Structures are given as structure tokens and as C-alpha cells.
Amino acid sequence: MKRFAGWLLSAPAILVVVLCLVVPVTLTIVATLGGPTGVFAPYLSFFASGFRRTVLWRTLQVSLLTTAIALVIGFLTAYVISRAPGWLKSILIIAAVFPLLTGVVVRSFAWLIILGKNGILNSALLSIGVISQPLTMLYTQGAVITAMVYLFVPLMILTLSGVLESIPDDLLQASASLGAKPSATFLQVILPLSVPGLIVGAVLVFTGSFTAYATPQLIGGESQMVMGTLMYQQAMVTFDWVSASTIATIMVVITITVVLLMTRVARRLNPLAV
């Protein structure tokens, strides 16, 4: 009876997910297999193309760099937040949440205004005479990474704030009472206890930036094509759906592998969960 009730109540949600997600995505993946020239032909042709290899490599580079930068900035900021007095803490959290709740398009658009040829940064640099010609900042890898870091740092701060909050205060007091300076407490207690949270944050940022579309489209354009923008181009511009499906499958495989692997590692490394 209880078993039946449980299934009955979750049935609508199961149906929605299976029919509208599992089946369509499986069909997309299946579409890449068993072509006329061999089972893995679409993948062979993907990796045979120098351009596509470059795109994959660039996407990995951009997302790994974004992850690394967001990790460092996010952790140090979250640490400062965790040490702040109560009232300041809430203000800082709001300041971090607000960009997160603002859409990707709006936040990427902001960087168009900043980094554009007639953008703020160029006007500022020109007016103080550092440069005499406006710099090309948009459509560079640096610009894409900057905008992506901007996109994902709030997420990192929120994740890590939660982790730092969960470290009991008396562990830090115990550390101090045993003679550890604040820097030693940070390195020997707070950092190792944050490792699982750092992994979770890194996974979120990596998968998010690896599959991003709007930001690389606006800030990177054609010259900084990444997996997401390439997939859109294949699907909606050149209408090569097998190729788009191949890219989709590669994205699924990489993100799910990273997620499963790293959450397992994080769980194993989490001493607070035991």
C-alpha cells in the first residue's frame, strides 16, 4: 500500500522526466551512432576536423581557467564573508546573490559595454593617455574568461559560504587554543575541511562554463567559438543535426563523467559527513 502510494505520487514527475528528457536525449545520442560509414563515424569526423579539435580544446581551456580563477577568488571572498560580523555578512551575501539572480544575458551584456571598442575601459584608458588607439578586447579568450568568471564567482561564493558556515566554530577555537596562528588555522583546518565544498563548487563552475552559450556568443563571437556556440551553429545555421548531436553527446559524456567522478571523490573526502 505504502509502496503503491509512493509510486502514484511520484508518477507524474517520473513521466515528465522520462518522456520529455530521458527519451529525447537518448534519441539525440542514438542519432550519432550507427551511421552508414560505421558506428562511430560522426565522432571520427569530429576529431578529424582540426577546427573542431581547436574548439573542444579552447572550451576545455576556457572552462578550466574559469574554474580555477573562480575557485581562488570565490574561496578567499567566502572566507572573508565567514569572518565578517553578522550585519555585514548579510549585506555581502545579498551583494553576491544579486548578480546570480540576474540573467546571463544581462550580465554578459554588461561586459559588452565595458570591453567594447568604444566601451568604458577603452574610453578610460584613452582619456588618461595609456593608449592612443582603442584596444580590441571583445572577441578574445581573455574577455570570454573574464565574463565567465564574472558569471560564476557568485555561485562559488554561495557554495563555499555554506561550506565554511558548516565548519563548527569550536574547531577554529580549538586550533587557536593549541597555538595555531590565524594563517595556520586557515591552511591546516579550514582549507582541508573545505575540500569537498571546493570540489562541488568546481564541478558546478566547470560544467556550467563548459556548456555555456550566451556569454561566449556575445563576448567571444565567431572567433572564440566554443562547444556550445558550435553546437548551436551546427544545429540552427548549417542544419547538420548529426554533427550537433555528436557535440551534444560529447558535452553530456564529459559533464556527467566529471559530475559523477568528482561528487564521489568529494563524498569520500568529506570528514564532516561521517
Added chain:
Amino acid sequence: MTRSVHPALIVLAGLVFIFLVGPLIIVVGAALSNTTYLTFPPQGLSLRWFSKIFEIEAFRRTMVTSLQLALLSTALALLVGIPAAYALNRFRIQLPGWLSTLFVLPVLVPELVLGFSLLRSIAVDLDAPIFLSLVIGHTLLVLPYVVRVISASLASFDFSIEEAAISLGSPPLKSFFTIVLPNVRSGVIAAFILCFITSINDVSISIFLTGPGISTLPIQILAHVEQFFDPTIASVSVLLMALTVGVMAIVERTLGLTFLTK
């Protein structure tokens, strides 16, 4: 507790917050400009770009679509997600472990892939209408938030209270609405807000599912930016931000902001 933090770290955190908030302030400034091109700081202040938004038919139409879409998909996700979350918590032992994984699948699968797959299977193969495809896509997109947030509230709910109500003669369905639901009210509100914001800002799924005649606001903004570079977009952005501020004010009023860090 002596909360000593190295001054260099405080300076760094300050810079990070300038980095986080600065670009949004710049967008607001650009929206108030009275020039026909985007500049910051604005040469002169005016609100004309805000009125311009409403003159452009595409913005008016997509804004309405986005709002309808967000409300409808959020409602649908709550409708199927709340019973599922309840079942996952109430009948934990009777249900298999993979079920909760199934409900986070929409987060695991990249949105672009989901959007493209829905385009292939539902919009093209089944020839579904554009708006319906969008509703399906957005419902999937926000469903994990419903299940996760409601589950978190139910995790701290003592189900013996519900059993007490039933033992006192209240039928199970009535007990759910009069006893369980009021106790997870804050979870429902939080889920609603997260879903609404996620849906209204979505690009990666919508980009594949919008089509001739029907588009969402973020997609319209993307298209507009690629053609024109004028302060209209800044004004639309400010409107979206104002919507976010409004939502956050509601959150602050009803729940306090700390729930976001949980």
C-alpha cells in the same frame, strides 16, 4: 571569537565585490543615457530608452511570453514536483534510490543538449507548437529546484504530526493540505521564486525552441544586441534587474535571505 582577517584579504574581497556589482551599475547608468549609442558614464540623463522598450513591438510581445512561460512552467513543476518530493521523503524506504537521481537529471544534462533534444523530438518529430515545447523545456528546467527545495523543507518535517492529524480523523488528502503543506510553506515560496527567476532568465533551452512569431525576452535581447548597439537593451536589462530586486524583496520579507546559502 577574535575574527582577525589579513588586511590584504579584505582588500581582495572588496575588489571582488566591486567586480560583482560594478558591471550592473554600469548597465543602469547606460540605460539612463540620452545618447543614441551606448556610453558610460551617461552624457545626460533621460528615461526615453525605457519608453522606447514599450514602443518596440518585439519587446512587448516577448516580455508577455516570458512572463506567461515562467508562471506556467513554474506552476506545472510545482504541481508534479511537490507530490514527488513528498513521496521521496514520506516513502523513502519503499522507493528505490535512483528515483531522486532521476529528478536531478535535468541539472546533470547540459541545458543546450536538452533544448536541442526537445527541438528534435518534440518540436520537429511530434510537430508540437512552439509555446508548448517551451513550456515542456522550462518545466524540466525548473523541476529539480522544486524537488530539491521542497525535499529540504520536508526533511525537517516530523511526519508523526501528519499521522496525528489522520488519527484524529482528518482524511489523508485533507491532512496533506491542512498539515503538511502549511509547514513547508517557506519551501514552496522559495521554490516558486527560484523557478520563476530561472525560467525568465533562461537562454540555453529557449534558444532552440523559440521560432517564428514566438520568442522569449532573453532571446529577443540576444537577437537585438547582435543587430543594434543602443541603450534599449540596457533599459530592458534594468527592467529585468528591477524584477529581480522585487523578487528578492519578497524573499527578504517572507523568508530572510539566509535560505539561499543553505
Added chain:
Amino acid sequence: MTVALTIDNISAQYGQTKVLENLSLDIAPGELVSLLGASGCGKTTTLRLIAGFLQPTAGRILLGGADLTRLPAHARNIGLVFQNYALFPHLSVADNVGFGLKQRGITPDLRKKRVAAMLERVGLEAFGERLPAALSGGQKQRVALARALVIEPPLLMFDEPLSNLDAKLRVDMRVEIRQLQRANGTTSVYVTHDQEEAFSISDRVAIMHQGRIMQLDTPETLYRRPANAFVARFVGFENLIPMQVRSRAGSSVVAEGPGGVQLTLSQDSYGKIPDSFVLACRAEGLSVSTDTNIEGIPATLGLRTYLGRAYQYQAQTPAGPLIAHGALSSPIEPGTAARLVPEPEQCTILAPE
């Protein structure tokens, strides 16, 4: 090296709430002093002030004559044992114990030796490689103790260290703590809300209430001769009867209480009795007699409860409701008129409030 701890007129507040006002406390070298009181009495605040987790708004803290007040927590060299053990979950037992030595720049070789010796002292030599999560509550507490002791601090502090253990283990552990503390001769501060624990482990106990020390004395003195009504109630004097001396004859004093109750008390048993005083009696210090002709507090007996060693009675008297004990051999029915006779061994004299 045993040193004295002096707390000199410290005050502390959380936000606008004052939690301690002008508290002073002297602890002799090698002495173990407990801070005993209900939650919110200021005992934990005092400990946090000494540890350096909280800054006093006024006053000084001296350890062996050196002023600690402005020193950061990590520079104070105080061993601390926490209520929740506060073991580092990511470090092995040995690394937990060695943590303080590492901060002091002790070489790994020497560290290993001292950790091993300390683990042996607390009977955990076989557990060095385990993680704290794999230990029982009592073992965790031993690790916490070892971690605090191994740095050989001049001052040890315990923050309700046994409150998470079951009753039997609690008794064993407090003996163990006391033995280790005695052997090292380390000056110690022990915070607890458990009276039995405080009395059994301490040289002296400070009973705290609302940020003040109500009495600081040996357990024996506190138990037998509380200095005021608060301490008297705290250590179990349930009956407090205000009285006035009417006449004195030699060492004998006749005093009158509320409702005209008259009692003859001997200064040989009670010590000098002032003209106005409060007679404080434990329940077992008022014995019930059905002989209404003898001197005593006239009472009507109420509810009787069985305590194993005696019967306890709720009694209505002219001095208000009192609690008294009666012999097991003769249970008395509710409603019976009786006399309650103070037993000097279980009663004491307090100054009026």
C-alpha cells in the same frame, strides 16, 4: 611549572547585554576550580574570556603574573577541552594530538615520541592512526584531553567536557581527568552545570549566578555551610525559614518564625546565631513526628512519596509549604497533624536576605 591564575575585575558583554560585571577570581597554582551554575550564569563566558575568544570590556587576566588580557587566543598557551571534543575530523588521532606541538615548531621525530607517550597515558596507544569519527564518545574525550595536555600548558580549561557521555562513563572519566590533572599539577578551570561532577572533581567550586560568583569554597563547606540563600537552595536546602531570636540562655537560643512557630536551637550545633536569621534545612533535615506534644514546626502532612531510604512528605505549616522526611517503618496518611523537627546535622543558619 605550576602558576596562579588571577581574574581581576573583568566585565564582559555580548552586544548590549552585560554578562559579567566586575568578576574576580584567584586560583592557586596546581588548584582545580570549577565554575558551577545554570546556563546563562556566565561560567562559559568566563572561560571564553580566559581563553581569549572574547575580549573583556574591563579588567585583567593574569597567568603566573603575566597579563594575558590583550594577547590573541593562539598566543595564550592554554589547554582547552571542549564540550563537543572539537577534534579535527580530517586528522588522525595522532595528528590531532600532535597539532599543538606542530604549531610550536617541534620536529616530527620528537612530536611522534611525545604523541605516542601521551596516547599511552590516556590508554589509546593503539588508536593513533584512526580518524576521530571511528572513536566512541569516551575515546574522543580522551583524545581531546591528550591534545590539551601534550602541549604542557600552564593552565588547563574544561568546558562541560563530560556532558555528552553516558552516566557510567562520566564517573570514570572524571576520576581519570582528576588523576591526570593531579599528576601534572596543572592549574585548572572546570566549567560544568552538574553539581555532583563539580563537587567530586574540584579543590574549590565557584557557584555562579547572573554573572556573579555567589560563593567560592571547598565542596565540603559549600555543601554544609552555604553562605547565602541562593547557594543553600542550589546545594539542596529546600526549606528556608526566616526567624527572629526571642531569648538566649547560655548556648541555647529560642527563636520565632512565621505563624508564631517557636524553636529552640543550640549554638553548639549551629555556631553563633545572629538575632535575625534564616534556618535552612534539607528535606532529610526536617524529620516528621506524629507526637504533637514535642517542640517542632506544626504541620499537616500532604502527599507522601517513597524515596527508597525514607518517605518524603509535602507538609503545610504556618511557615508555608515545607518538605520533610519520615521513617520507612511508619508511613503516615495524608491529612495527619504532625511536628517537623530540625536535625542540626542537615540544617544551617544563613544571614537574612
